[in-house]
Amino acid sequence: MLNIRKVSESTADHYLQALRTVSEMLVGERLVGTDIYEIQDLADLLNAADKITTSQAFVELNTRGHQMYSAGLNHYLSFAKGDLFDTISEQPELIDIPVDPSDSTESTGIGYRRSGIIRDQALSLAGYRCEIDRSHESFVAEASHKPYMEGHHILSMKLQ
Known part of the structure; x- marks a missing residue:
């Protein structure tokens, strides 16, 4: 701010x-x-x-x-x-702080709810482009009509 x-x-x-x-x-x-x-x-x-x-x-x-x-x-x-x-004109600093996972939900495996607010901010800061390869083709998100790439297509969920 x-x-x-x-x-x-x-x-x-x-x-x-x-x-x-x-x-x-x-x-x-x-x-x-x-x-x-x-x-x-x-x-x-x-x-x-x-x-x-x-x-x-x-x-x-x-x-x-x-x-x-x-x-x-x-x-x-x-x-x-x-x-x-x-x-924001300069490249933002990485926000690499631990985030406590929310309560887990059990189905066939265990998953954690992710913050939609943090997700949307990260996508916006990345300009809706792949941060690894800016020319990487992505799909258009139905909700925002912006190009979109899910992180697990680049880095598996297990490693995120």
């Missing part, structure tokens, strides 16, 4: 605190279990945001807070949607 939106560190801290408060409200309304970051799908995130921003408690708090709470939430939604990824 500091580099892309060009806001001060103090403003970014205010937005983050506002988002924490919104997250607590989502828990209070039973829209999430622990926090806003557990929402793995963009459509679910937008739905939760719509529900909380129309609640009377949020409207009152947001009015008293001079729209800081809606601003913090809107910045997070913008990030989750990847709205400003095309404005």
